[in-house]
Amino acid sequence: MGAGMGMTLVIIAAVIFMMGIRIIRPTHRGLVERLGKYHAFAQQGFHWVIPGIDKMYQVNVTEQMVDAEPQEIITFDNLNARVDAQVYFKVKDDEESVKSSQYNVFNYQYQIVNLARTTLRNIIGTLTLKSANSERGKINDELHKTLMTETASWGIDIVRTELKEIDPPKDVQETMNKVVKAENEKISAIDYATAKETVADGDRRAQIKIAEGLKQSKILQAEGEAESIRLVNEAAERFFVGNAQVLRRLEAMEKALQNNAKIVVPSNTDLVNVVGEMAGILPLKKQD
DSSP states (O other): OHHHHHHHHHHHHHHHHHHTEEEEOTTEEEEEEETTEEEEEEOSEEEEOOTTTEEEEEEEOSOEEEEOOOEEEEOTTSOEEEEEEEEEEEEOSSHHHHHHHHHTSSOHHHHHHHHHHHHHHHHHTTSOHHHHHHTHHHHHHHHHHHHHHHTGGGTEEEEEEEEEEEEOOHHHHHHHHHHHHHHHHHHHHHHHHHHHHHHHHHHHHHHHHHHHHHHHHHHHHHHHHHHHHHHHHHHHHHHHGGGHHHHHHHHHHHHHHHTTOOOOOOTTOOHHHHHHHHTTOOOOOOOO
């Protein structure tokens, strides 16, 4: 009887021990409450709590993301822009921060979403649609700053915020698409005209080069001909310098003949030799 009771107590103790075992992963931290009051902070690893008296709450301390969910926001120029954003955050892994995430705020994920939506309405409501699209970095910075300030007592670190979209109304989007298309066509036309102008300029330069080549060729040809004429003239001048008297006698002979002067040619004498003698030129020697 005593042995059976002892075995029963051992079994009950083992069951109670097993019921009190808690294992915390590296991605979490634990808060132990005893009878509804905070009792201890649990790091990763093995822990044991008193079943029925202690209760452990595990908190994820890795980076998480919540979507602020798309919403229609009226911009400063009275256009309904569809805005969506994402918030990346994590609970700090120290004891005070983990406690704050559980005791200072109810459901911090839900609270972050609503806070982000409200902040976006306040920021974008002061901007035109065009400036909102062109100043996304500024909107991200203001959203991040506001969330950091508002969640300072929650034990949370707002890692970053990202605007997913700022879409204009459908009719405005269609108009913007037409403007972008027209601008792209304009740029394409300018590029085409520039290319054609470049080709034409290249052709013009080529024609100029050809013309300059022809011009230079003709100049060189003319200079060559002039040089040739100059050399011929110099040779003629050198040749006729010693024959000036002969040239004058030939001219006198030509004038005499023009005046019907009579010339007696001896027999057995060539006319050429007679004319040569009259002009003072030695006669040709006859060959035997």
